[in-house]
Amino acid sequence: MSQETMPLVEDTVTKHDEPTWMADKRRVAIDQLPTLKMPRIQRFDYRDWQLMPSTEIHWQSSSASLAQSELDATTAKMDDQQISVVQVGQTTTQVKLPAQLAKQGVLVMDLFDAMREYPELVKPHLMTNVIKTNETKLTSYHMAMLTSGIFVYVPRGVVVNQPIEAHIIQDSTKTDHPLISHVLIVAEAGSEFAFTQHLSTVGEAENIANCFVEIDAAEDSRVRFSSLDAFGPKTETYFERRGLAATHANIDWAVGLLNDGNTIGNIDTNLLGEGAETDSKMIAITDGTARMGINNGVTNRGKHSVGNILQRGVLLGQSQLVFNGIGDIIHGASGAKAEQENRLLMMSNEARGNANPILLIDENDVLAGHAASVGQVDQQQLYYLMSRGIDRQQAQRLVIRGFLGVVLSAIPAKTVRQELITTIERKLTDEN
Amino acid sequence: MSTLEVKDLHVEVQDGESGAVKEILKGVNLSMSTGEIHAIMGPNGTGKSTLSETIMGQSAYHVTQGDILLDGNSILDMPVDERARRGLFLAMQYPAEIPGVTNAEFLRAAINARRPKDDQISVMSFLKELDKNLDLLDMNEAMTERYLNEGFSGGEKKRNEILQLLMIKPAFALLDEIDSGLDIDALQVVAKGVNSMRGDNFGALIITHYQRLLNYIKPDVVHVMMGGRIVKTGGADLALKLEDEGYAGLRDEFGLDVDLVDEN
Numbered sequence: 001m002s003q004e005t006m007p008l009v010e011d012t013v014t015k016h017d018e019p020t021w022m023a024d025k026r027r028v029a030i031d032q033l034p035t036l037k038m039p040r041i042q043r044f045d046y047r048d049w050q051l052m053p054s055t056e057i058h059w060q061s062s063s064a065s066l067a068q069s070e071l072d073a074t075t076a077k078m079d080d081q082q083i084s085v086v087q088v089g090q091t092t093t094q095v096k097l098p099a100q101l102a103k104q105g106v107l108v109m110d111l112f113d114a115m116r117e118y119p120e121l122v123k124p125h126l127m128t129n130v131i132k133t134n135e136t137k138l139t140s141y142h143m144a145m146l147t148s149g150i151f152v153y154v155p156r157g158v159v160v161n162q163p164i165e166a167h168i169i170q171d172s173t174k175t176d177h178p179l180i181s182h183v184l185i186v187a188e189a190g191s192e193f194a195f196t197q198h199l200s201t202v203g204e205a206e207n208i209a210n211c212f213v214e215i216d217a218a219e220d221s222r223v224r225f226s227s228l229d230a231f232g233p234k235t236e237t238y239f240e241r242r243g244l245a246a247t248h249a250n251i252d253w254a255v256g257l258l259n260d261g262n263t264i265g266n267i268d269t270n271l272l273g274e275g276a277e278t279d280s281k282m283i284a285i286t287d288g289t290a291r292m293g294i295n296n297g298v299t300n301r302g303k304h305s306v307g308n309i310l311q312r313g314v315l316l317g318q319s320q321l322v323f324n325g326i327g328d329i330i331h332g333a334s335g336a337k338a339e340q341e342n343r344l345l346m347m348s349n350e351a352r353g354n355a356n357p358i359l360l361i362d363e364n365d366v367l368a369g370h371a372a373s374v375g376q377v378d379q380q381q382l383y384y385l386m387s388r389g390i391d392r393q394q395a396q397r398l399v400i401r402g403f404l405g406v407v408l409s410a411i412p413a414k415t416v417r418q419e420l421i422t423t424i425e426r427k428l429t430d431e432n
Numbered sequence: 433m434s435t436l437e438v439k440d441l442h443v444e445v446q447d448g449e450s451g452a453v454k455e456i457l458k459g460v461n462l463s464m465s466t467g468e469i470h471a472i473m474g475p476n477g478t479g480k481s482t483l484s485e486t487i488m489g490q491s492a493y494h495v496t497q498g499d500i501l502l503d504g505n506s507i508l509d510m511p512v513d514e515r516a517r518r519g520l521f522l523a524m525q526y527p528a529e530i531p532g533v534t535n536a537e538f539l540r541a542a543i544n545a546r547r548p549k550d551d552q553i554s555v556m557s558f559l560k561e562l563d564k565n566l567d568l569l570d571m572n573e574a575m576t577e578r579y580l581n582e583g584f585s586g587g588e589k590k591r592n593e594i595l596q597l598l599m600i601k602p603a604f605a606l607l608d609e610i611d612s613g614l615d616i617d618a619l620q621v622v623a624k625g626v627n628s629m630r631g632d633n634f635g636a637l638i639i640t641h642y643q644r645l646l647n648y649i650k651p652d653v654v655h656v657m658m659g660g661r662i663v664k665t666g667g668a669d670l671a672l673k674l675e676d677e678g679y680a681g682l683r684d685e686f687g688l689d690v691d692l693v694d695e696n
Contacts, residue, residue, distance in 0.1 A: 379491075384528035387488055388542035388596060389516035398533045398541070405532020405579070 044293030089171030111149025247273030519603030
């Protein structure tokens, strides 16, 4: 990307009615990009991936019939009362928010609408505190090329009892439809809510997905984030999911990574405030020839901050899966706790897996622990199940479910848990 | 009526650490029919568990000679799950723990594995059967929603094995040291479960060290196993005689050339 892209940024202001501050952010990002490095995923090489496929900002509208049919398929699974936002490609096709919450100042809306209508809320948070544009080539690429997104804002002290459900459907009915999406979640002091996103692909074209989530959690707030990632086999994905937790704020992650295609990603919570907490749970399943490299990290800066990472991965076929658990305790974070457990189950001799705990501790008064393992299916468990007449395939499925169970049962939303189980069963059935 | 026959069975295992191959069973002969309860008694290290695991099809045990026939057909080439579906059941000494899979879910899967796809057991009949058997075994309903054997006490695991037996209703049950580690109350409950299965369509092979269990489950036939062979077969009174004389006494009486592991 170069200066040639600049005129295209002017376009976003004139043709897409984008605020000039946003165009400025894009320009800064474009300027910085050549000086930055690609993000690092330890023990995972993705140099040959095309994660920055174009030098143009790709505005596009999905066909109305596609948008409608995808919306219908999605809403069929929801009940009427659900708080929801549905996006097909770059088009926000539905937003449902009870009037009561709207009156309290809760916002759930298209990010670009929010830039125009609530710049005072979006501007200070977008790629500013949580993820910075100048971290890597890919963060600046994201900022420069951003074309879709969701904005969630929950004001001070507001508790939302139902989860906010987002469905982001990548439109890969054509090539040159990169999904460059940003979910910006702002939790004001003392607010409490759950946000669940469902990622999927419609269409067979090869495209990238570059998806960011930023959670800015003010003091005493509590955000429970869940994600079910199920992009198609032709989608190459890069994601950043990051949280910033102020004093006594709490950010929980529950992520099911079930993309069919190549994926790299980074989940990280910055526990900035005293007593801030995070619980990060992840399940990943790789199959076919897919490659997946994930960093899951917690940075303890605040005194008495607590971070837990629990990851389980299942490898099928000739796939590759790398889990790096990164615990970073900064000097001064006395009384901090950091625990992590990363386990991989190899279902195939041709699969390759790594589970790497990485602990960087610069403070004495801390409690830190880690466990990691890469193993095969327990033959005793298989034998036991089969001795009751259950065939090998089903016995394997039950053992895998057991392996994932400790994470599955900790996922708060029952619907997400069920959807996850269904998707896992489908993957395992396809394999056999 | 079903039959289970073991003919001149020789079995080897490979030691996990040293890699050395060792012959454990050295020509076992045994024949039983449904309607009968058999007991196998014998000292430690004599191959009792090897026999039951080999009949079930545990892959660590290699048959080098002989055959195992179920209703006249060899089962040696059948995988474990097929043997189970054909009517064999092994109540294990050390049942595996499977986190994430509930007991109830597992039991339904095991029952449905025996039924055609278009005739799976209905939830109502399953629960009815389950409640009846939980009652019989004096087990708490909460056990069924716990993960399979996970965190179960020794006694709970044994009861859970018998619960599976009652739910699955096999033709032949192999009960491997089902009495070990049980107090007298639990032992009586387990015996009650097995006795409730007695009838023309059920046979059991009870493996035990001690005669005690046989006070509660009366065997029709008692076999004594030593040194990888069945050395003596008789009626229920043989167990009592063993209790009096010990294995060493029996060995000496028959002039058997066998080393006993626990002999001083």
